Each structure stands twice: as structure tokens, then as C-alpha cells.
Amino acid sequence: MITEDQTAVIDFLSSPSAYGGASVEKIDTHTAVVFLSGSCALKLKRAVRFDYLDFSTVARRKEMCEAEVRLNRPAAPSIYRDVTAVTREMDGSLAVNGNGVPVEWLVRMNRFNEEYLFDRLAERRQLERAVMAPLASAIARFHATTDHRFDHGGHVGMQWVIDGNEAGFKEFGTSVFDPETRNRVTRPPRLN
Missing domain, CATH: 4.10.910 (30s ribosomal protein s13; domain 2)
Known part of the structure; x- marks a missing residue:
């Protein structure tokens, strides 16, 4: 269920003016919108609440952005940078990491070459088993170090x-x- 209207923030982040005039690409998912510009990727969590997640308030989205960076940076330190705000400036405009009041929060990441995503490698028949087995082992090791939850399994x-x-x-x-x-x-x- 959508809990807040984020249209103004999405429109702002979809505009080249948010990136100093550089072009921007937008990727929509059911829980986030990712904005790609130059070497930067900004991820906005959608204002939604489902049985399995709660991004219903600005405070909750900030908390979840911080958790995403904290949990994912160890596995992808070259990608996950930090959490930054979309701010409402004194003149009413929006800014990324401006001086105004935070109105939304973003996960800021370094963009990576999407041609190396496994689905794209597979489409080109370039995904080799020699790459998949070590990755599966690394993922298993990573999950073995996380806290176990027994309430949803x-x-x-x-x-x-x-x-x-x-x-x-x-x-x-x-x-x-x-x-x-x-x-x-x-x-x-x-x-x-």
C-alpha cells in the first residue's frame, strides 16, 4: 500500500538539474526507484507498506537506508557509499544533500558496469560455471555470519x-x- 506521495521528489531526482545537468536514467521497482547519473546511483525507497516491509514514513525510510548500507557495505564496499538527504531549501526547491530540511532519504552508491550483471552475461551466453560456484560459496559464507531469525522461516x-x-x-x-x-x-x- 502506498502511504505518501513522493511525486515531487521523484520528479526532481529524474531531472538532469539534480545532477548538474548530466543525463539521468530511472529504474522503477515495487519498493524503490533508482536514479543513475554518471558514476552515481541514488536509491529512493518508495513510501509503501507491505506485510514484509515498512517504508511508510520518512523516518522509517531513513532507518532502512542506513540498515541497507550497514548490511551491504561489507559485501560490496566499492558500491555502497552512504545515506544522503533530499532537502527542501529556503527557496522551496529540492536539493540532494543541501542545507535545507531533509524531506527524503537516499542510499548513495557508486554505479557499476551493468554489462556484468549475471542476467546479461547469461543472455550473451557468457556466464560460466567457474564464476557461479565461487560466488555461491561467498554468498553462503556471508549468510553464515548473519544473525539467524526463526520467526519467519x-x-x-x-x-x-x-x-x-x-x-x-x-x-x-x-x-x-x-x-x-x-x-x-x-x-x-x-x-x-
């Missing part, structure tokens, strides 16, 4: 994810998937 946790996906597709997915695909994705064999 196992059979009950998987059912919770499936039910949440189904609810999300009903609310937001009508323009993403046709009804047959939506039913196939959200109605796998039930776990109970």
Missing part, C-alpha cells in the same frame, strides 16, 4: 511469502502479469 514462512506475493499481485500486479501468469506464479502447490 520454514513451512510457515514460505506460506507467508506466497500469500504476501498473492496479495501484492492482486493490488499491484494487474499491469505486470496477465491473469493466467499471475495465477501460476501465486498458486504453486500449497505447502500445507
Whole structure:
């Protein structure tokens, strides 16, 4: 569920003027909008609340931006930089990391070459098993060092994810998937 109107901030961050006139590319997801300009990537968390996440307030989005940087920087130190504000300046304009009052928060990252994303390598038939096995091991080692949660796992946790996906597709997915695909994705064999 959308909890706040972020149109003004999204429009500002979509404008080259936010980046000193440089071009900007926008990538939309259901929980974030990423703005790519030059060597910089800015990630805005959408003002949404779902069963599995809460980005419903500016304060909560700041907290989640800080958590994202804290959790992901150890695995990707060359990408994750910091958290920065979108500010409302004295003249009413918006600025990235300006002197005004913070109205929104962003994860600031260094942009990377998207041609090396695994999906793109796979499309070009350049994704080799010799790369995947060490990556899988690195991911497993990383997850082994994290705190374990037992309140959302196992059979009950998987059912919770499936039910949440189904609810999300009903609310937001009508323009993403046709009804047959939506039913196939959200109605796998039930776990109970």
C-alpha cells in the first residue's frame, strides 16, 4: 500500500538539474526507484507498506537506508557509499544533500558496469560455471555470519511469502502479469 506521495521528489531526482545537468536514467521497482547519473546511483525507497516491509514514513525510510548500507557495505564496499538527504531549501526547491530540511532519504552508491550483471552475461551466453560456484560459496559464507531469525522461516514462512506475493499481485500486479501468469506464479502447490 502506498502511504505518501513522493511525486515531487521523484520528479526532481529524474531531472538532469539534480545532477548538474548530466543525463539521468530511472529504474522503477515495487519498493524503490533508482536514479543513475554518471558514476552515481541514488536509491529512493518508495513510501509503501507491505506485510514484509515498512517504508511508510520518512523516518522509517531513513532507518532502512542506513540498515541497507550497514548490511551491504561489507559485501560490496566499492558500491555502497552512504545515506544522503533530499532537502527542501529556503527557496522551496529540492536539493540532494543541501542545507535545507531533509524531506527524503537516499542510499548513495557508486554505479557499476551493468554489462556484468549475471542476467546479461547469461543472455550473451557468457556466464560460466567457474564464476557461479565461487560466488555461491561467498554468498553462503556471508549468510553464515548473519544473525539467524526463526520467526519467519520454514513451512510457515514460505506460506507467508506466497500469500504476501498473492496479495501484492492482486493490488499491484494487474499491469505486470496477465491473469493466467499471475495465477501460476501465486498458486504453486500449497505447502500445507
